[in-house]
Amino acid sequence: MFGIWNCRAVLRSNEKKGWKIMPTYDLVSLGELLIDFTPLGVSANGNPIFERNPGGGPANMACAAAKLGAKVAFAGKVGNDMFGTALKKFLGEQGVDTQALLLSDHHKTTLAFVQLDENGDRSFSFYRKNGADTMIELSELPASVLDTKYF
Numbered sequence: 001m002f003g004i005w006n007c008r009a010v011l012r013s014n015e016k017k018g019w020k021i022m023p024t025y026d027l028v029s030l031g032e033l034l035i036d037f038t039p040l041g042v043s044a045n046g047n048p049i050f051e052r053n054p055g056g057g058p059a060n061m062a063c064a065a066a067k068l069g070a071k072v073a074f075a076g077k078v079g080n081d082m083f084g085t086a087l088k089k090f091l092g093e094q095g096v097d098t099q100a101l102l103l104s105d106h107h108k109t110t111l112a113f114v115q116l117d118e119n120g121d122r123s124f125s126f127y128r129k130n131g132a133d134t135m136i137e138l139s140e141l142p143a144s145v146l147d148t149k150y151f
Contacts, residue, residue, distance in 0.1 A: 032056035034110035066095035075100035083109035107132035
C-alpha cells in the first residue's frame with residue numbers, strides 16, 4: 001500500500017516542481033471522539049440523570065470548522081457499537097467527512113461522565129482503557145487524509 005508519509009513526500013515534491021496542489025480538505029482533524037454523558041437532572045428516585053452527547057476536542061473543532069463552511073474530514077477510531085455508530089452519524093450530519101473514521105470490532109467507544117460542581121465547573125470520569133480512540137494505528141489511516149491544507 002502507498003503509505004501516508006510517502007503520499008505527503010510526493011505532494012511536497014510536486015509543489016517544489018511548481019505544480020499547483022489543490023487539497024481535498026481545508027482541515028483534517030485527528031484524534032479523540034467519544035461520548036460525554038452530561039448531567040440532565042435528577043430522577044424521581046433521587047438518582048442523577050445523564051444525557052448522551054458527542055464529545056472530544058478534535059471532533060468539536062471539525063464540526064465548528066464545517067459549520068463555518070470549511071471542507072473538513074475527521075480521522076479516528078470508535079467502537080462498532082451503539083455509541084460509535086451514533087458518533088459517526090452525528091459527524092456526517094454536521095458536514096464532516098467520515099471516510100477516515102474507523103469502526104472497531106475489537107475496542108469500545110470511549111465514554112466520559114461529566115460532573116458539575118456548585119460553580120458549574122466540570123470534572124470528568126473517563127472510561128477509556130483500551131478505548132477505540134486510543135487504539136488507532138498510523139497504518140489504518142487512508143493516505144487521502146493528508147490531502148489537506150491543515151492537519
